[in-house]
Amino acid sequence: MRGEVLHYDEAQGFGFITGADGNRYTFARENLRRDTVIAKGALVEFLPASGQARDVFSIRAQAASPAGAAPGASTAPPKPAAASAAPQPQHFGRLAEGGAVHDSGLPGYFWRGVTRNYINFAERARRKEFWAYCLFWTVSFILVGLVGALADQTIGNFNDGNGPIVMVGVWGLFVLATFLPWLGLIVRRLHDIGLTGWLVLLILVPTFGTLAIIVFGLIPTQGHENQWGPVPQGVRV
Template identity: 25%
Template sequence: MRGEILTYDDGPGAGLISGDDGQRYSFARSDLQQLKPVYSGMKVDFVPADGVATQVIVLAHQPAGPLPPSGYTPGVAGSGASFDWRTLFLDANGRIGQKDYWIGVAILFVAGLVLGWLPLIGTLVSIASIYFGVCVASKRLHDMGRSGWLAAIPYGVMAAAVVLSAMAVFGGVMSAAAYGDGFGTLASVGGIAGLWGLAVLINLGFVIWLGVTAGQPGDNLYGPPPRALANF
């Protein structure tokens, strides 16, 4: 069957084809029969199977509409030097692939380390950067077909750790005052250490979960498959 590529992102290696029969078919990088860049508008020939395009062959025809800028192919890493950081960090809508997610996480992690050396300005910027992290996580969740509100989980865990730590300190102080020894204080310190260790593990697991879970191959409630934001 003949068709036209609607979207393709080389990050997750997934795309969408509009067939001549009016149906849409998802396809993966492994279904491509040629080692060449692909982008929206390209004409292809493929074998449909239960809503999936297999044995996809890119035809020699030019894609419909204007060609992409020279040296740059949307959705294909390594075809140009561009980085849409505004969409990655300032927009909570839409979808991003695993590659863009890890790039965003790495940038925020390094920025956090640098900001830690700046007493006042670093603290203020770190608070503002919470929004950047929510935008990155939200779009990754959308790509997985899940609500972006789940991006609040790490911050909820940390808030709970702060509240429980304060309660543990208060309990330790009251115990020390009641019994006249430091056992209560020592117990509260151990409880706080265990609590924060658990919080860190939960948040780390959340970050890894977002990074290793593949996105949905076709359109979902949050839009079409994502294009590459970091094209290098």
């Protein structure tokens, strides 16, 4: 597949490619063919495999002048017919001033957390996304509890001495339904500050784990691309 290099960090040995299919692929130094020089904006060919680009090589050599050109004739390469349809470079973070920033307000972060990002343990999550999810998860938890309490009141559980059976039940279902989104959000927040997502296991440690997650949620976004992706759109660095 043909693509364009969005970013390559020579020091850390990883980068990103936008493929002709519109998807973004990661690649590492070991995925490059020998003696291949990669720079931002370079056109490359690669083999896509589960979101990763393999066997990457530059196709700049194909821009050479046509064979058999007359002496003295212009050596400028002909413009490919499909050049206008080539994918344009994408910019992220502070550089995305003219692009669409995926920030539809605080409720939008929570909605994407329980839909598109339901089991997303990759990429990065900025502080605003983390705390917006926390806020609206708490609001939703309270509302679900109120609905359960009204149901208990209607069927007479409080009068019969049975207790808030429905309220406890719907709370339990809500927590189970949002457990994976919570884990994914914490992992992406850890990625955003340059830490491994395995630190999410700290939540198993009583008290200390909760405090650690709160601290992780307060740390500013890393102002550069890292191995988990580019700076989240909308971040001022």
